[in-house]
Amino acid sequence: MGEDSAVARYAAEFVGTFMLVFTIGCNVLTGQPVWGGVSIACVLTVMIYALGKSSGANFNPAVSLALGLCNKLEWVEVGIYMVVQTVAGILAGLCYLTMFGESFNLAPTKGHNLLQAGAAEVLYTFMLCFVVLNVAASNVHAGKNQFYGIAIGFVIVAGAYSGGSISMGCFNPAVAFGIDVSSAHLGFQNCFFYTIFEFVGAALAAGCFKVCRGAQEEDENADPGTPAKLLSEFLGTFMLVLTVGLNVLSGSAAGAFSIAASLMCMIFALGTVSGAHFNPAVTTAIICSGRDKCAPSEGAMFMLAQTLGGICAAFTYSAMMGGESFALGPVGDYKWSQAIVAEFVFTFVLSFVVLSVATVKSALSEYFGFAIGMCVTVGGCAIGKVSGGSLNPAVSIGISFAHLNAGGGMGAALVYCLVETIAGACAAGAFSLTQPSEFDAKTDEAMA
Secondary structure, X not given: OOHHXXXXXXXXXXXXXXXXXXXXXXXXXXXXOOOHHHHHHHHHHHHHHHHHHHHOOOOXXXXXXXXXXXXXXXXXXXXXXXXXXXXXXXXXXXHHHHHHOOXXXXXXXXXXXXXHHHHHHHHHHHHHXXXXXXXXXXXXXXXXXXXXXXXHHOHHHHXXXXXHHHHOOOOOHHHHHHHHHHOHHHOOOHHHHHHHHHHHHHXXXXXXXXXXXXXXXXXXXXXXXXXXXXHHHHXXXXXXXXXXXXXXXXXXXXXXXXXXXXXXXXXXXXXOOOOOOOOHHHHXXXXXXXXXOXXXXXXXXXXXXXXXXXXXXXXXXXXXXXXXXXXXXXXXXXXXXHHHXXXXXXXXXXXHHHHHHHOXXXXXXXXXXXHHHHXXXXXXXXXXXXXXXXXXXXXXXXXXXXXXXXXXXXXXXXXXXXXXXXXXXXXXXXXXXXXXXXXXXXXXXXXX
């Protein structure tokens, strides 16, 4: 690459990182508890779309590290990118300090310690880097899709309202340094700790990417293999349930949207590995719909991986929140009959949409993750205050397991799982009625 292209790359990284950190500062200092996370996610999304062609739009030393570890970015470039991004973050912090005449310190939020904040930074930096690697750097997707920007940017919606309630939600060393330098008069050291945590998350993302995409990095048309598919189902379900628990326990103002974003981003990342079910009810629907989309034996393994992911995530969010947990069941004064109907209807919606947009002959190529993920926004807002809006046996089991230490039981989980699984099976029935062409052997032969 010539000198001019190098200047363009570094300028792009500077501009994108500057705008990200400056937007964070403005949202925090003007007080945006509901829409702040969305604003920050959107500036990252639009800057990725605007500058991706110039530099790859890393805007984050942890992302650059992950790309280096996966041989997607030369190490010399990794080092230069990190310096440019960090300088941009610091200057952005000084700019919002000058503009507002005040700043805010980088530290774990009230009631949390550095270890808990570190866990939040590790896990959501992992998610961010992992999504980047899968949607923008893998041989399967690199340069072949237009969903990469929203998939990467909306990891911030997932993390800001969940992990952000513990660590302030940096997930980016340039952000950490920008905040800490601009508030050095209040104390300066946490940016170093946060950076270490974020680099650990990046390394974990690189390792998991190599497992999930190993075969496809050799041949993009290769079958990923059973271990890769099971890890995919575990990771997607883990991040979903973790985001559920942290949003609920922190009393998030945008919980349903944050949870939906976590599902959407992981579906975009892993849809071409395992199909990105992340939900035993969805797996049930796909098995019951036939058409050789998921063999029962493979589906059973998926369900086991999903359930294990949900349980591990539930114990993780409980530890991050100081041992807190919450019960599964009807919310407030709502009755069991109402909760059952609520869970059935919106698990049906979720499963039916998955079948209709992701398993059909002409599946959505760009918006499948958005369509599926937003089902959680639909259900979470509509019946979250009725049944809790689980819509997923792995979520139900995870929540109940984490609450056992507080005197909870597994009875509610058994009821929810049964209702959600039946809803998945019914979705398969509705799919066969509404889309008969998917079962037309003549059509299949003609397309072959």
